Amino acid sequence: DGGITQSPKYLFRKEGQNVTLSCEQNLNHDAMYWYRQDPGQGLRLIYYSQIVNDFQKGDIAEGYSVSREKKESFPLTVTSAQKNPTAFYLCASSISSRGSNQPQHFGDGTRLSIL
Amino acid sequence: DAKTTQPTSMDCAEGRAANLPCNHSTISGNEYVYWYRQIHSQGPQYIIHGLKNNETNEMASLIITEDRKSSTLILPHATLRDTAVYYCIVRVPMKTSYDKVIFGPGTSLSVIP
Numbered sequence: 001d002g003g004i005t006q007s008p009k010y011l012f013r014k015e016g017q018n019v020t021l022s023c024e025q026n027l028n029h030d031a032m033y034w035y036r037q038d039p040g041q042g043l044r045l046i047y048y049s050q051i052v053n054d055f056q057k058g059d060i061a062e063g064y065s066v067s068r069e070k071k072e073s074f075p076l077t078v079t080s081a082q083k084n085p086t087a088f089y090l091c092a093s094s095i096s097s098r099g100s101n102q103p104q105h106f107g108d109g110t111r112l113s114i115l
Numbered sequence: 116d117a118k119t120t121q122p123t124s125m126d127c128a129e130g131r132a133a134n135l136p137c138n139h140s141t142i143s144g145n146e147y148v149y150w151y152r153q154i155h156s157q158g159p160q161y162i163i164h165g166l167k168n169n170e171t172n173e174m175a176s177l178i179i180t181e182d183r184k185s186s187t188l189i190l191p192h193a194t195l196r197d198t199a200v201y202y203c204i205v206r207v208p209m210k211t212s213y214d215k216v217i218f219g220p221g222t223s224l225s226v227i228p
Contacts, residue, residue: 006158042202042218043159090158101147101166104216106158 003027004107006091011112013078013085021076021110023091032074033092033104036060043090049074050096078112086114119203124223127197133190135222137203140184147206148179150188152199153221159202162188193226200224 004025013019025032030051035043045058049068063082068074074093078085088111092104120138127133139148147166151159163170163177165186170177176189190197202221 004158040220042220043216045216088156092158101164103149103161103164105161106151108158109156111156 004091004093004105006089006107006110008110009108011110012115013112014115016080018077018079019112021078021089021091021112023074023076023107025072025074025091025093025107027093027105028071029093029105030071030096031094032068033094034058034064034066034074034076035090035092037088037090037109046076046089085112087112118217119205119219121201121203121219121222123220124225126225126227127190127193129195129226129228130192133188133193133197133224133226135188135190135201135203135224136185137187138185139203139205142183142205144183148177148183148186149204149206149216150175150177151202151204151218152197152224153202154199159218162201193224195226195228198224198226 007022033048034046036046037043044060046060046064047055047058047066049055052068052071055066055068063079065077088109090109091107094104095102147164149164150162153159163172163175165177165179179186200221200223202218
């Protein structure tokens with residue numbers, strides 16, 4: 001089945017540690033996105049990528065980094081510089097990043113907690 | 116940015132139609148209205164989207180008013196599995212290279228047996 005796979009589902013981080021969240025899609029979509037969701041709030045954009053080897057900062061990029069070496073993969077690293085990393089992280093993809101007639105499709109998320 | 120307002124919560128009896136309203140009074144002519152839903156601890160699930168005309172798919176119907184300032188998502192026969200938070204959003208073209216997606220708090224729909 002086509003879709004977006006995020007792993008792991010739950011992740012724990014120690015203080016001062018970097019962690020990487022995986023996102024893989026087999027939808028052949030060019031655009032991919034990372035969002036952060038805090039309890040009772042909407043989604044906030046961290047980074048997005050229009051195409052392989054390209055990515056742009058979203059609204060809350062500080063303390064995060066990404067790479068896009070392959071079309072199907074868009075991993076997110078939460079660095080030690082992110083002071084409040086506990087949240088639900090969602091990866092999404094769409095055919096392209098422009099063209100508002102194209103829905104974004106989401107994975108099932110990774111819940112990150114601080115030990 | 117075009118923003119949306121939705122009721123915080125709604126109840127619906129199982130088997131009845133669920134009608135979820137959304138106001139988007141500042142929407143521009145080329146901005147689509149999208150609906151997603153999110154069940155606890157899962158990612159948002161795409162439901163339907165539209166521009167001007169009413170739309171229907173296997174999950175729901177979307178009714179957009181003629182002035183496009185509001186819309187209604189209709190789940191024709193609600194089941195317990197439809198209990199979720201429903202988000203009405205508008206894709207906003209930005210000067211940068213992507214169309215911004217603004218998720219608000221949404222409507223928490225409870226389907227009651």
